[in-house]
Amino acid sequence: MPHKRINRRSFIRTSAGAGVTLAARSFLLEAPNLAAAGRPVPPSDTLRFGMIGIGMEGSGVLATCVRLPGVECVAACDLYDGRHTLANEIISKATGKTVPTTRRYQDLLDNKEIDCVVAAVPDHWHKQVIVDACNAGKDVYCEKPMTHKPEEGFEIIDAAAKNDRIVQIGSQRRSSIGFAKAKELIDQGVIGTVDYAENRLGRNSPCGAWVYPPPPDLSPANLDWETWLGDAPRVPFNPVRFARWRAYRDYGEGLPGDLYVHALTGIHYVMGVDAPAMRAYTSGGLFRWKDGRDFPDLQNTFYEYPNFRAGILMTLSTHEPEVTRFLGTRGMISVYGEGDTVIVEPQDGQDHEPCGYTSSFPEKLKDAYDKDWHEKHDPKLGESKLIEAESYVYPPGYSEFREHLWNFFQSVRTRQPSVEGPDFGNNASLGCHLSNVSYFHRSIAVWDASSRKIVAS
Template sequence: MNRFSMSRRDFVRLGAGAVAAGAVVKTTMLEPAALAAQTAPSRRIRFAIVGTGIRGCDLLRAARQVPTGICVGAADLYETRHQAAKEAWGGDIPTTRDYRVFLDSKDVDAVLVATSDHLHRRVTLDAVAAGKDVYCEKPMSHKVADGLAMVEAVEAGKRIFQAGSQRVSSILYAKARDIYASGRLGEVHSIDAQWNRNSPGGAWVYPIPADASPQTVDWDRFIQDAPPHPFDPVRFFRWRLFRDYGSGLGGDLFVHLLSGIQVITGINTVASRAYSSGGLYHYKDGRDFPDLLETVYDYPSANGGIQVHLHCNQNNNDADERISFFGSTGTMVVTGNSVTLTPQDVTPRFESYGWNGMTDAQRKQGMDEWRAAHPAPPLSMIEGAVETYTVPRGYDDAADHIANFFRAVNTRQHVVEDEIFGNNAAIGCHLANYSYFHRTVATWDAATKTIKG
């Protein structure tokens, strides 16, 4: 069955537990357009993938659902992952440790980059120099200078570049963007986003394979562009724990949340300043990064400014992924698979609390004046107003994101998450880390394109 063949289903539920008792909730199942119809397959994009670990294999599995692309090769530094790549793609493909063989080939149109963060820059610059279009996993950059160099190279080479925060291609985020743009939230100056986990996997304590050795792992290529270090399988397979290769909670989770906020609000810029707090409370396994990180950002916006509060906790999973937009006339909450819009009741009504400290005569006079000014008070509009939108079970925004990239490679038209967008989101996580590690407010100096303390 086509995974998008589900017909539209609107239904109404009374008294759903997630919202105020008595409120009527209208739930709508969002209906994805078929991937095949979204794209114009004048030709299949031939892509090579660099990095076929956890994400690279997931990308290959997602790409199998996209008829406009075909994998023509995979590179990985750990020998055993060559077989993992073939299994993920579901067929035999050429594999190598050295991705440059694919850059030399005229049969490769595009490169998917799913290496550890610190090698995004090198692989992207090499691919762009070879005339390839690039899909690069998030966070786009490991350092601010990396992202700036990538933007410059992509623009100079007139390449298509897509950063890999797949939610920006999600039908759910498109719905949230429509609600935000409709003005139904009123003035939004406050956004709160969180992503909590409470498991070793959620804290990046990934398995170290028994066959990991200097023979099966190309360690020298791994520590290119990083400080010299003797072979260490923990550093190779759990690189997210170390600042030499990874970007911590900022690069792993904040960047998804910031990308979501950017695409929903349309604010495609860098925060002017950020302040982080947090700590390493549980996973004292030699890692460099905190397992709890909270950051407050100031974002410039047309309405005078937006405060964004991000928090990720690897010691509690009370709430998974959630972004809340607090507006003067409504609140919108975006979770992994639903958007909920709860209008605020801003119906004019008699202000009763302040009259408690007045005399009976004063209160009566106030009430009489209010009634005279409001001869027919409007009914409260809160009842029946809550709307939720959900995606079908099994909906995969990664496939939509890859389809979006292939379409742009074909048409040479805009991608949803280009190098500017991806770089802005990545700088957001660098601001958070800078503030945390320097114990200072981090400010973004747009003139020099640097972070200052």
């Protein structure tokens, strides 16, 4: 991964900082696709996509896609009519045009003008939208987490394979230059053998805890509530469930589906994980946001993978800047979610003075031991090696989210596999489900690869 050296002053100019202390040796990472993404694309190569779901995330996805060269939105779909208006506000701001809108995503799948679809619908709709898109011959980008239920993953994998479709899941960390750098350094052995990876993240605000305000005009007249429910149990029209679906098991997966999935994506990518975690144990609780939600607001999970262990700790009661850490026998790499920085702190793994255990020796023995130790281990003049930390900073204007969307359209164009195909998406999603199965069963959750099921032991 290319990078160039920078000084502290330019770091302050190039990065938000977010409380991350930069190492003395700092480098600016290069974004591989930024230049390519700025290049004009001939009209014959333009990809036409349909947008499904234009809510909090879909509005940003749409605004980003319509600014990518060679990519055009030709239709938009949402079950809530207010978001038809929003879609055209976004599209016309970027292109001066408007597009037809519909409540039925099937209309987009039937439209021969459309090459692919981009979906940002709530999680309980992901599987159906992806499978229907593949069966209709459309490539599909669908937001994370790939699945709402563990059993949905293999249906998606089969639909993509059977129809030979590009499926990309929207966990943008899979396209992140920061995580790519961490992977490169770990693969080179810079921090030795990595036994443990961890992610910590905390939020402390109503918005951070998904207490979203429903659109004030929302009603059964402008929202197809029955379809919104999908295969979830029938409940009367409920604007709170519409806006805060993450907090209910019928539609979302709580902290794992919303946020763990990003942590797991980063960890799986860097550590080269190509199967679900073997086991997970979760503890947590609902301490603060007792508003009728189904999920805890503190969740802590330990995962077992064949060659390493991982821990994720998330809370909705205290703000803590997100960090993903890889702990190795020769140091530690931290990827900061705020501040866009990767810090590498090497360690030599050696004693630098006689072991404190010698304080249990009688004085004469201790003195002799210490003298011998110093003779053998003290660095000779000119021999001592300084172990320096290094920082890698993201370039100004870089967005892994934009990079990830760009990668999807490149896959559609080139027919090369997507950076985050359904196998990868499934492994990350299963990690989310393992966490929740363990939490709700108060037991260890085990991935049984032969039956492709999660078993609560």
